[in-house]
Amino acid sequence: MLRTACVHLRSPLFSRTLIAITLSWLGIFVLTPHLLVMMTSVLTPDTTNFAVWPLTFEAYTRLWEPLYATVFLDSLYLSVTATLFCLLLGYPFAYLLSRLGPVWRNVLLFLMIVPFWTNSLIRTYALKLLMGNRGLFNDLLMGLGLIDSPIQMLYSGFAVTFGLVYILFPFMVLPLISSFDNLDKTLLEAARDLGASAAQRFWRIIVPLTMPGIIAGCLIVFLPAMGMFYVADLLGGARNLLLGNLIKNQFLVMRDWPFGSALSVTLILMMFLMLAVYARANRRIQRKGGLDDANFA
């Protein structure tokens, strides 16, 4: 009886502890760091103290200098190409998987995810072996008689793009599959009934209705792709740099933290821009998407 009486006392201490832990961890290790990055981006670089007063927007103006702008645009180009290839390969793949029976579908999804849980650095290294001058790809092509001598695949923009696609492909497929799952098949029948050809059904019904999946996929492929410096380091040449390489360089080599932070802030801004587009696409088809923060709310 006494025990029952004890637990009847509501323990605000318990709930308060939970709330305090939640807010303080997120505050200290997520909110503050992000604010600090933004602040650092408008400080003056300093070799010993990393960033000091006074405030300056020099880091942001430097982004527009031809030297950096070129590197920035080149890295953007690599990531965009990788994202598009992921989409082109992933869209039909997700479509086909979504049309399989539940058992096959889950088995194949599982098989797709397993390799992407192996360290991606090691998988990049594996590609390096495949794409080398005496690697499997070249041997295969020569064996088939398509080429006479090995072609230089490594240390090129192609190799970096290939690596990014290889590593990020599952991230594209997952949101696409859930988009295809949410696609009501009777809508396609309705479109047929109203005289839409296969191409018309694809462009007017399937694409708009899977747009949230397309954008979500692009979002979670493109953003990491910008940062994967080790892919460019291992597979790319001196000129095939990703934004991640620039940022890493500013922080760990050049010790220009404000400029590195400004680059990151740019990346964060791109993220929010894409999120806004995603939210809009979702609203357009009246659906809450898988990436919605209503997941926690």
Next chain:
Amino acid sequence: MSVIQLSKVSKRFGGQEVLSALSLSVRQGEFFTILGPSGCGKTTVLRLIAGFEQPDEGHIKLEQTEISKTRAEFRPVNTVFQSYALFPHMNVFENVAFGLKMAKVPKAEIRGRVEEALAMVQLKDFSDRRPDQLSGGQKQRVAIARAVVNKPKVLLLDECLSALDYKLRRQMQIELKQLQRQLGITFIYVTHDQEEALSMSDRVLVMHKGSVQQIGTPREIYEAPSNLFVAQFIGEINVFEGLVEAELPDYSYRVRLAHGGVREVRSDFRFAQGEAVHILLRPEDLRIHYPRTGESPPGFQGKVIERNYTGKTLDSLIQLESGQQLRASEFFDENDPDFDYRINESVWVDWVHGWEHVIPQRPTEHA
């Protein structure tokens, strides 16, 4: 003239036969209903006509032209889907205009025709709404407008009222009927609701297990069901079993009932002597009498075991001495407002000669 004709159409899904050699013919401009319990294959018939499925055997003709190989997008028929299937990323106007756009109708004409169609379903001011901003009944109307705006030869409606509540469903039934009359388009309507089928249709096809049980006007279906399934599926019915003893003149027979007693009945069917028959009576065709002492009126003795007041009628369940239960439904007599039964009250049940419907017990071939 028939607008849609199915001849000996069969369809199997994974070895399971859904339709077996089904034939039907729908006349130009009629409201034709396919009625049956769920799983009877009625939706498959609709999907075959729409072109979403191909028949394994048989022919489908639209105005004498074979269409079973024509793809759905090229058939001049349109469907109103059970779930409405409105495109969620388009507003009402765009939804209704979709079919016209696909048919490359000039823009100016599209506007006029869409507005006309929307006016017809009383949704003139809803052009800019998105499907999720509409009520169930409004979605239903958009779905109808989206289909009829294309001026189809046949409009297919797949249980499209089933998601609505009772009152709205009644209202939409009336509107659909009016719309059909106004447009003069042939409607093929699929439903499992027999009341709906009877009240809306020019003709009804009753389906069971992939084959036609009966095709006829609502009155024929209700009053002269061709077999026991139709009789029991449409409304309530009392069934007596009997054996034909003798043929009498004027389409009459003398039948010995399984409960005892002999009755004279009329039937459009031809029976041989000794043939087993079902005598069918609707609850409203039964007559109930109080027995007076010493008298033994015709009919069967029984007692009231349940009575239900429904407003318009008094429905009672009567158990005969043989154990069989009968349902009777009587309209109130203005002269006798207190008319009612007590539970366990002893009564006699009978019917007016000629109101019975007699069918053979052997399975009948559909004519």
Next chain:
Amino acid sequence: MRISRSLPPLYIGLIFTLLYLPITLLVINSFNISKYGYVWQGFTWKWYDKLWHNTALKDAFLHSLSIAFTAATLATLLGLLMALALYRYRFPFKRTASALLFILMLSPDIVLAITFLIVFMALGLQLGFWSLLISHITFCLPFVVITVYAQLKGLDRNLLEAAQDLGAGERSLVRLIILPVLRPALGASWLLSFTLSLDDVIISSFVTGPGYEILPIRVFSMVKVGVSPEVNVIATLLLAISLVSAMLIALLLHRKKDEKT
């Protein structure tokens, strides 16, 4: 008109070949006598032996495993508390908290890496074990919270009210009702965090210190120079680990589904 029937399986097969080819090659090569190339020259354990005697690499591997183990455990615990707080209580800045978790999940690793680096510098924390642990816990958190929260959401609220009605206080409610229900989600979260932590390269590169070298950093410097068969061995071991945890997760979440029906 209809797409040829053999095309879809062919396409799926091609994609899977491309996905698996590289790692399969690594695994095979980890047993191959030949140091260079993929041509099979005979079976050997010598690269495993070599890894065993490469103290620096072995230490880095063990460091990675212990970081992954500790981070997964603490992230699961912390994520559980957060999910409970977000599910059970109203509190100021709740929306901010969920938005922060969302940002955390979506931010590219490179951005998180520098935010961690900057905050550790600002706090004056020596880079090494603690900085690695804290950052690994933090980037695993949103995945734990999502998994646990999803299961909490599937929980019948009446169940909790019934428990309260029968006299359960907040703590016993959590201990007796919520935790047992959450067990599969917690298991899956732990395994997911463990693999995420082992997989990380980018964040670790920024917050690692000279005193506590972990695997990706070591491997990175090895593979940058050239071919090293020990990396094949590590790849094989890591693949085995992730295969096992992926299967366990699938099992845990599958059982969860069964219980629901």
